[in-house]
Amino acid sequence: PKTSIVILTYNNLEYNKMCIESIRKYTTQGTYEIIVVDNNSTDGTVEWLKEQKDIKLILNNENLGFPKGCNQGIKIAEEENDILLLNNDTIVTPNWLENLKNCLYSNEYIGAVGSVTNSCSNYQTIPVDYSNFDEMIEFAINNNISDETLWEERLRLVGFCMLIKNQVIKKVGILDEIFTPGNFEDDDYCYRIRKAGYRLMLCKDSYIHHFGSVSFGKIPQEYNELLYNN
Numbered sequence: 001p002k003t004s005i006v007i008l009t010y011n012n013l014e015y016n017k018m019c020i021e022s023i024r025k026y027t028t029q030g031t032y033e034i035i036v037v038d039n040n041s042t043d044g045t046v047e048w049l050k051e052q053k054d055i056k057l058i059l060n061n062e063n064l065g066f067p068k069g070c071n072q073g074i075k076i077a078e079e080e081n082d083i084l085l086l087n088n089d090t091i092v093t094p095n096w097l098e099n100l101k102n103c104l105y106s107n108e109y110i111g112a113v114g115s116v117t118n119s120c121s122n123y124q125t126i127p128v129d130y131s132n133f134d135e136m137i138e139f140a141i142n143n144n145i146s147d148e149t150l151w152e153e154r155l156r157l158v159g160f161c162m163l164i165k166n167q168v169i170k171k172v173g174i175l176d177e178i179f180t181p182g183n184f185e186d187d188d189y190c191y192r193i194r195k196a197g198y199r200l201m202l203c204k205d206s207y208i209h210h211f212g213s214v215s216f217g218k219i220p221q222e223y224n225e226l227l228y229n230n
């Protein structure tokens with residue numbers, strides 16, 4: 001099946017541009033659709049998104065947070081598509097999605113897979129040695145060679161780049177909006193996927209760049225309270 005790539009945006013126009021342009025450049029045409037849910041950006045992001053002809057767009061009049069926004073995107077995806085939740089502060093790379101798909105469909109009991117990166121919790125990082133965009137792409141090309149020995153079963157995956165089988169979404173449902181505005185909804189979803197009898201895999205042969213916490217990082221006190229409550 002094709003992949004519906006669901007991205008939430010809230011300001012950070014330059015990150016949004018880099019993310020979406022990298023998808024166009026490094027993902028095989030005809031294998032995906034881009035769905036963007038904007039949470040009431042005020043920095044020109046909305047105007048830029050409206051100009052893009054290859055994006056399914058939802059424009060919210062208020063910031064609905066991460067779980068609700070993702071669910072909005074999932075609901076308008078083509079019916080049989082897999083769902084890929086992707087943070088807007090990422091840059092995808094050559095073979096990123098193909099390698100995720102290879103793992104996802106290598107076994108009927110694998111329900112979701114995730115990429116590795118340079119900046120992430122849950123031991124989903126690998127050592128990197130690049131210092132600019134071109135070096136990053138070269139690093140990714142050398143890393144992203146499909147290799148099942150680099151697939152590792154996990155108890156949970158961080159949702160910055162998580163590909164979920166269509167049948168899993170249908171069985172497990174969508175994200176729990178009790179975690180609004182965000183954090184731990186991906187932990188909860190991983191628990192529900194495993195409870196339904198599926199496995200989670202980390203694909204060390206799929207590397208993407210992650211800038212990390214460009215939206216939440218600006219409000220440390222509220223962020224800490226949110227982490228505690230969720």
